[in-house]
Structures are given as structure tokens and as C-alpha cells.
Amino acid sequence: MEKQNLKNNFKKKKLDFKKFGVIAAALILAVGVFSQTETMKYAYAAFESKVSKISYSIGESLGIKRNIEPYSNVVGQVRENNGVEVKLGEVIIDKDELIFSTMVNANRPVDFASFDTEFFINGERLTNYGGNGSAKAMDDSQEIISMVDSVDVKGIELNKDVDIKIILKNMRYFDGENEKKIKGKWEFEFTANGSELAANTYTLPINYSFSIGSLNYTLEEFRYNPVNQ
Numbered sequence: 001m002e003k004q005n006l007k008n009n010f011k012k013k014k015l016d017f018k019k020f021g022v023i024a025a026a027l028i029l030a031v032g033v034f035s036q037t038e039t040m041k042y043a044y045a046a047f048e049s050k051v052s053k054i055s056y057s058i059g060e061s062l063g064i065k066r067n068i069e070p071y072s073n074v075v076g077q078v079r080e081n082n083g084v085e086v087k088l089g090e091v092i093i094d095k096d097e098l099i100f101s102t103m104v105n106a107n108r109p110v111d112f113a114s115f116d117t118e119f120f121i122n123g124e125r126l127t128n129y130g131g132n133g134s135a136k137a138m139d140d141s142q143e144i145i146s147m148v149d150s151v152d153v154k155g156i157e158l159n160k161d162v163d164i165k166i167i168l169k170n171m172r173y174f175d176g177e178n179e180k181k182i183k184g185k186w187e188f189e190f191t192a193n194g195s196e197l198a199a200n201t202y203t204l205p206i207n208y209s210f211s212i213g214s215l216n217y218t219l220e221e222f223r224y225n226p227v228n229q
Contacts, residue, residue, distance in 0.1 A: 073192040081184035088188045098151045109142040110173040120165035
């Protein structure tokens with residue numbers, strides 16, 4: 001009897017093919033979106049791995065043979081914008097100097113690359129600062145570039161944690177003979193400390209002035225440490 005009722009109920013139940021079609025379409029759409037999202041994730045993961053897994057220290061970039069790892073602050077943050085991936089590797093605070101290394105995946109062959117920069121120390125924007133830097137291609141493809149930059153930061157605290165923000169904007173590069181620009185923004189925030197290096201820095205006051213042509217120069221001190229040899 002119970003089996004017969006179940007049979008009858010099954011026969012009476014009609015399938016709404018229109019509704020089923022809508023459900024199937026929704027399911028296909030959901031699977032499509034999921035697949036596309038997952039594909040994009042995997043594609044970006046593969047793209048990101050180009051610089052996230054490459055390690056090239058400040059010491060290697062500057063040709064320093066002794067170990068300066070104890071004095072560096074490892075950041076390791078990766079940012080991507082408009083097809084350009086930037087990894088902020090290490091940061092060193094050396095008295096009035098902020099040294100930082102970046103790894104840039106331009107995703108195209110480039111002869112040279114540079115950025116417009118902004119720096120914030122404990123929330124205050126640096127103005128009228130000087131600096132210099134160097135760059136080199138990591139392989140024959142010339143798509144990945146290692147860069148080390150040094151920026152003047154007068155009066156920075158050495159013996160406590162410092163909140164630092166570095167903003168890189170608008171990458172300029174050469175591909176052969178032409179200069180091109182990729183608009184974008186790559187922003188990094190982190191905390192760094194220079195106390196370890198300060199404790200191993202030796203300073204000798206000089207206060208010696210001299211002139212070359214119409215320019216006057218003053219050597220205030222001689223400073224030596226494992227980084228600034």
C-alpha cells in the first residue's frame with residue numbers, strides 16, 4: 001500500500017521544464033563565474049610568483065660582502081597595478097638615510113625604470129629630500145628589475161620603531177630608444193627600526209670645509225658601519 005502511494009505520487013508530479021531550464025542556466029552561470037574567478041586567481045598567482053619568490057638583498061645589490069642581514073628590516077610586500085608588479089624587499093635606516101630595495105616585474109622588456117615617489121615618516125610627508133639609486137635587470141628577458149634607492153631623512157629616530165609609508169607612482173621606462181610611462185600607484189606601509197645598525201656605527205667628527213670653483217663643501221663627520229662602508 002505504501003509503495004503504491006509513493007508510485008501514484010511520483011506519477012502525478014509534473015516537471016516544470018521552464019523552471020528547470022532557469023535553474024540550469026543559473027547553475028551554468030554560477031559555474032562560469034566561479035571558473036573565471038578561479039582562473040583569474042591562478043593567473044595572478046602565477047604572475048605574482050615572478051617577484052614574490054625572488055630574493056635579492058640590499059647587500060647583494062650594493063656589493064657588500066659582509067653580512068648586513070641583522071640591520072635590515074624585511075618587508076616583503078607585493079603590490080600590482082596596471083600589469084606592473086612591485087615588491088618592497090628590505091629597508092635599512094642608517095642615521096639620516098633610508099635605504100630600500102624593490103623588485104619590479106614590468107611584464108615587458110625594459111632598459112630602465114623609475115618612479116615618482118612620496119615618503120611619509122610617522123605620518124609626516126617628506127619634502128625637499130635628496131636621493132640616489134641604482135637598477136639592474138635580473139635576467140636576459142629584462143622584464144624583472146632589481147632596484148636600490150637611498151633617500152635623505154634628516155632627524156629620523158634610530159632607537160625606536162618608525163612608521164614608514166612609501167608610495168611609488170607612474171613608472172617610466174625605456175624600451176629601446178623611446179621613453180614610455182605606465183600610470184599607476186604602488187603603496188607600502190610598514191614599521192622599521194635602526195637601533196641595531198646605530199649600535200654598530202662609528203663616528204668621527206671632521207668639520208672640514210673646502211671649495212671647488214665657486215662651490216663650498218663641508219665634511220661634518222666620518223661615519224663607518226657594516227652598511228655605509
